[in-house]
Amino acid sequence: MHKVRECHNCNDCEIKSPLFQHLSNEDLEIMNRERFVVRYQPGELLFKQGSSYTHVIVLITGLLKCTIESAARDLLLNVAKPVEVITGPGLFTDLKHHYSASALTHVEACCIPLNHLKEVFRRNPAFAEDVSREIDARRLFSFQRLVTLTQKHVHGRVAEALLYFSNHIYESQAFQLDISRQELADLCSVTKESAIRVLKELKDEGLIVIEGNNIEIIDYQMIEKISNLG
Amino acid sequence: MHKVRECHNCNDCEIKSPLFQHLSNEDLEIMNRERFVVRYQPGELLFKQGSSYTHVIVLITGLLKCTIESAARDLLLNVAKPVEVITGPGLFTDLKHHYSASALTHVEACCIPLNHLKEVFRRNPAFAEDVSREIDARRLFSFQRLVTLTQKHVHGRVAEALLYFSNHIYESQAFQLDISRQELADLCSVTKESAIRVLKELKDEGLIVIEGNNIEIIDYQMIEKISNLG
């Protein structure tokens, strides 16, 4: 069974996000007020696109997926892993979530009321700058997605997705995917059939090995090349 | 000829961006230090993707286009009009520009050194929050682009582009486009031939009137419907 973390005080927190690294004890005290931890089962929704943005979530354990939902089909924006502070758009504008987040695995999330985070934002300019840096970096990420999704062909997109999981999520050339084929397809903004076909081709060419959700990148250079050439 | 604005002091500035509305005289004094105005001819580059982010540009006069350049083809991210503070990604991260900006018309740009803007950011929490709001809103904009460009068909994208110009840039159902067909295509991430074909179809169906770069939206409802249904 999953071990429940003891998590009473932000000052003693061993898994503090880099974003909170430079906060004073007093700042952390503010963050700690009304903070709480929630555990989710795989598949469960942490927050839904369109709902009120009341807490900032820090992902402590597990993986979650962030999905922009639209009439036509879902777009899987990114996968988040610990320790990540989930700062979506809406945080400083309309206080609504603009994507949905749901658990891919068992997840522990630390929930900090937005007004406390903003209180620290106002009293600590260095933190304000860190938060801006965070938002800035995420905006940059969506720029990259924009280029990838508008300019690469299915092969390039799927190859890029494999590199994304290998480099950023699982940090290994062999990994067990926590998402379905459909979700992989949503990440690449293609149909699941197309995503599967590309996987099969990469497999047939000996560039990757697949068994169910276990994937190993064999020819990393080639996958990188396919990703880059689109 | 173009009248040159007298622009010596931010305190007296009549065309101040909402972003600077809540600054004290002292804050404005800081912004004003080493601030300068540059005029550009149509087609000229204000800054290039990959170059150093040294100044924040406030667009005072004219229109400019922001383009993400990539190996395959350009993606026209947005068109900016006065009075807009151009806050691209990189501002709080790597201090590089991540898109290129160039003048579509005659342009006057007010250039504020980044370190002065950041100085005010640090001393004035309300301004810091305003800046974050700005970045947040822009991130939201790129979310919308992401959805549009991945999910709408060419008809929907071109229709949306027409609404974009009508609602946000020219604020009229009739307008003279300051961009070429190729640039319109880059905005929609389609080929210019496809963009032209859609324009022709919309024209043939009597939904718009086109003569060269003069466009008038006749059946606004229908264009909106096409934009929404993709």
Add this chain to the structure above:
DNA sequence: TGCTTTTATTGATATAAATCAATAAAAAAA
């Protein structure tokens, strides 16, 4: 355990949009 439902895979076909190609119009230069 077998039964049901969901997810994955593969093939055949359709289609949206790109590419290629040629001409026309407009803008810039001589």
Add this chain to the structure above:
DNA sequence: TTTTTTTATTGATTTATATCAATAAAAGCA
């Protein structure tokens, strides 16, 4: 002005990817 260059337009063709359809495998449930 005429010439040259760039931009716009239209048609014919190709192609990448979606859609449709059918089966297989896996997962959840009785």
